C-alpha cells in the first residue's frame with residue numbers, strides 16, 4: 001500500500017463522485033498509511049471509523065485514546081464503555097450507528113509509564129478532516145452527532161460552544177439533523193460522583209433527543 005501524502009489524500013477526498021467510487025473499506029485501507037500530519041509517528045495505528053455504510057446516525061468524537069490506539073477501534077476504552085452505557089439507556093443501538101473521530105491517530109505525551117492524552121491542535125484537525133468528510137460522503141447520515149468541543153468546533157466553526165448549544169439541532173449543511181453534546185470522557189473527569197451523575201444524566205438526555213430524531 002502506497003503511503004498517503006497530504007496531496008494524495010486531498011485528491012482522494014476531492015473525487016467528484018466519492019460516494020460512488022469509494023467505500024469505507026477503501027478509505028480505511030488508505031487511511032492506514034496516512035502521513036498528512038505528524039501524529040502517525042507516535043501512534044500504534046490509524047483508528048478509522050466503524051459501523052455500517054448505510055447507518056442513519058453518525059457520531060464524531062475527538063481522537064482515539066490509549067486503548068483505542070492499541071485495539072485499532074474507536075470508543076472501546078473507558079469513555080467508550082460509558083458511551084455504550086448511555087446509548088443503551090437512550091435506547092440507541094450502537095450497531096446501527098457509525099462511530100468515528102475528527103482525528104484518526106492518538107496524540108499523547110509520556111507521564112511515567114503512562115501515555116497521557118493531548119488535545120489535537122487546529123492544524124492536526126484540519127489535516128485529518130478530509131478523512132471525516134470522506135466518511136460522511138459515503139455514509140450520508142440523517143443525524144450527525146458531535147461529541148465534545150473538538151468535533152463540534154471542527155465541524156460547526158470555532159465559535160461553537162457545546163455548553164450553550166448542546167442537545168438541540170443546529171443548522172448545518174453536513175446532515176439533515178446535526179446535534180452536539182459533550183464527549184463522554186468529560187463525564188469521567190467530573191470532580192466527584194455526584195457531578196458525574198448529573199453530567200451523565202444530561203448526556204443521556206441529549207442522546208434521547210438524538211433518538212427522537214431517528215424515530
Ligand code: SF4
Pocket residue numbers: 031034035036037038039040046103104105124127128129131
Ligand atoms: S492524524 Fe489524521 S491526518 Fe494526521 S496522520 Fe493520522 S490520519 Fe493522517
